[in-house]
Amino acid sequence: MKYGIYIGFCLCLCWLLGSCTPEEYKEGDFFYLRNNKADMPVWVRGNIASETLVIYIHGGPGGTSFSRVGLESYELIEDHFGMVYWEQRASGASQGNVSTDELEVSDFVEDLDKLIDLLNHQYNSPSIFLMGHSWGGGLGTEYLLDADRQAKVSGWIEVDGSHNNLLGDSLSVMWVCEKANDFIANGEDIDFWQYALDWYHSHPAILTSDLEHYTFVRKAGGYYVESANSTTYSMDFLLHSPGSLAIAFNALYTLNNVDISTIDLSNRMQDITLPSLIIWGEHDGIIPVPLAQDAYDHLGTPASDKSIILFDQSAHCPQNEEPQKFATAIIDFVNQYK
Amino acid sequence: MCTHRRNHTAVFLGVESGQRMLFPFGLFLDHKLGLAYLQSIPIGGPTYVVDAIGDVKEVRNLGRAHIMPSVTLGLGWDLEKHGLPPIRLFGRTQIFWQLPFNTTSLVHFGVLVGVSWRIKGGLN
Numbered sequence: 001m002k003y004g005i006y007i008g009f010c011l012c013l014c015w016l017l018g019s020c021t022p023e024e025y026k027e028g029d030f031f032y033l034r035n036n037k038a039d040m041p042v043w044v045r046g047n048i049a050s051e052t053l054v055i056y057i058h059g060g061p062g063g064t065s066f067s068r069v070g071l072e073s074y075e076l077i078e079d080h081f082g083m084v085y086w087e088q089r090a091s092g093a094s095q096g097n098v099s100t101d102e103l104e105v106s107d108f109v110e111d112l113d114k115l116i117d118l119l120n121h122q123y124n125s126p127s128i129f130l131m132g133h134s135w136g137g138g139l140g141t142e143y144l145l146d147a148d149r150q151a152k153v154s155g156w157i158e159v160d161g162s163h164n165n166l167l168g169d170s171l172s173v174m175w176v177c178e179k180a181n182d183f184i185a186n187g188e189d190i191d192f193w194q195y196a197l198d199w200y201h202s203h204p205a206i207l208t209s210d211l212e213h214y215t216f217v218r219k220a221g222g223y224y225v226e227s228a229n230s231t232t233y234s235m236d237f238l239l240h241s242p243g244s245l246a247i248a249f250n251a252l253y254t255l256n257n258v259d260i261s262t263i264d265l266s267n268r269m270q271d272i273t274l275p276s277l278i279i280w281g282e283h284d285g286i287i288p289v290p291l292a293q294d295a296y297d298h299l300g301t302p303a304s305d306k307s308i309i310l311f312d313q314s315a316h317c318p319q320n321e322e323p324q325k326f327a328t329a330i331i332d333f334v335n336q337y338k
Numbered sequence: 339m340c341t342h343r344r345n346h347t348a349v350f351l352g353v354e355s356g357q358r359m360l361f362p363f364g365l366f367l368d369h370k371l372g373l374a375y376l377q378s379i380p381i382g383g384p385t386y387v388v389d390a391i392g393d394v395k396e397v398r399n400l401g402r403a404h405i406m407p408s409v410t411l412g413l414g415w416d417l418e419k420h421g422l423p424p425i426r427l428f429g430r431t432q433i434f435w436q437l438p439f440n441t442t443s444l445v446h447f448g449v450l451v452g453v454s455w456r457i458k459g460g461l462n
Contacts, residue, residue: 030344031383034397039380041344090440093345095380097402099441114388121394242344242382249444 024070025241033118035111038089038096041242042115043069044123045085046078052127052338053119054157054330055084057112059134061103061208062254064092066243067231073319076327081334082126086115088139090254093243100257109143116152127338129155131330134287134316137161141265144272155275155337157330158295160287160316165263169206171288172217176200179220179285192219208259214286222285223316231320269298275305275337279329281314281321305337340448344382348436350374350406364419366426368412376406376436408434412450424456 028045043066044053054077058065065085068074074083089111090098116128130153132140141163144150162168177200180193196216206213217223224230237243276299280292289310296308309329311318319326341347352374360366379401388394414428430450437443 025344029383032380032385032399034385034387034399039385039399041380041382043344095346095378095402095439097438097440117388117392118386118394120392121388240343242342244342244345245446246439246444250440253440253442 022236022240029122030242031122033086033111033115035114036089036102036107037098038094038102038111040089040094040111040115041066041087041092042118043085043242044082044119045069046075046083047080048082048123050081050338051123052080052129052154052334053082053084053123054129054131054334055086055112055115055119057086057130057132057136057140058088058092059136060088060091060251060254061108061135061258061260062091062251063088063135064243064247064251066092066241067233067237067247068319069241071231071319071323073323073326073330076324077330080331081129081338082123084115084119086112090257091250092247094250095246103254103258105139105142105258105260105263108139109149112139112143113149113152116149120152127154128152129157129334129338131157131159132161133159133319135162135260137287138163138165138260138263138265141269141272142263144274145265145268147271150272150274153274155277155333156272157277157279157333159279159318160281160284161291161295162260162263162287163269163295164266164291165208165261167264167266167294168287168291169261171290172213172222172286173200173206175222175285175288176213176216176220179222180216183220206261208261209256211255217285220285221283221315225281225283225313225315225321229317229320231317266294266298269295270300273300273302275333276301276307277329277333278306278308279311279318279326280308281311281316281318283315286316307333341381345380346378346401347381348376348378350376352376352406352408354408354410356410360416362419364416366414366416366428368410368414368428368430370408370410370412372406372408372410372434374406374408374434376404377401378404378436404436404438406434406436408432410450418456424458426454426456428452428454 087094130140137158183193314321354370354372356370358368385399410432412430418424432448435443
């Protein structure tokens, strides 16, 4: 009995010390971009030898790219090209001491420009594609409005992006209200959906920090058609990946301090003439699908070099919900224009 | 010191004060409040800065200085009560704050498992 305690204790210690990091979290190149009080991790994975890099600009503001590592769609893309997972300032696993004054859209654009310069330096001027999802779609669009910056990029991919939040938010509210009325008519969660309708009545203009709106969209299926397709944060991810609890902290901090609700870039997008691919989930409730046509119509890219692909089984995250179709679309586009 | 692969290594030095409740059969419970200096250093790869004309330079990243308040709760077993050497096994949970982090504070959770040896004549 005396020695049983010792043995049990030692076994517990061995278990704790022996739990090892999965291989996928050790792969690829890993480094930091330091700019204006932020240390932003950059993780480059996949087929770097292809001399083609796809920079994934994550959503939010305040989201994370690291939670998408290992996603089937991105792993398929990694077989062909290098994927760059960049944690934006005060987002994801980024570290530093960024104040609210240093969270302007122009700060994010400057970071992205420096990231591209850094990648050109590290990988001998590869062909670079930008893939902006959600808020990343707005950030990528803003970045490309400048001709000098646009010249550094071979192609633009917008995935359910927020290039026009004024329009997007109003369409999103309409989308939720329509769903709410359907739920009420069908006798589903009547009190909840009536509360949602009342909330919108008392909040005619929504802000980026209005978490209620996101809750209503999520419950109505506007992020994922099947909730099982959503990105989750497992203990494995929290303990072994480069991600950490800072992901949750940064999400709240940045979401509460970066208001993107007034972004409207549609009328300036004629300055973007890059080959462009617009990908959208037909059931997106947070940035509804009419925004896909809005992007297509306003881009200055010749019609022969821009296209829309809609995903009929997806809401806001087609990379999660239709991974093979998503990967095929990206691979074909990048192969055509790299 | 604690480390998180491809995230950061934290080195901290501080003081703790608290209370311990000992039971005759060997169990003990304790709680502590602490205050420390913490240096958090990003790890996993080099750090680069890019200047206004796009030139890239690798820099030494010594991390950032932080204040680290902490609260610790624990329990353990005093083997000396069972006629064994003066060894104590303990497990503790700790919550600590790293501040400033983006001008506010970042909370961390820790688990400590260990063995202590009470030197002869030492305090409980």
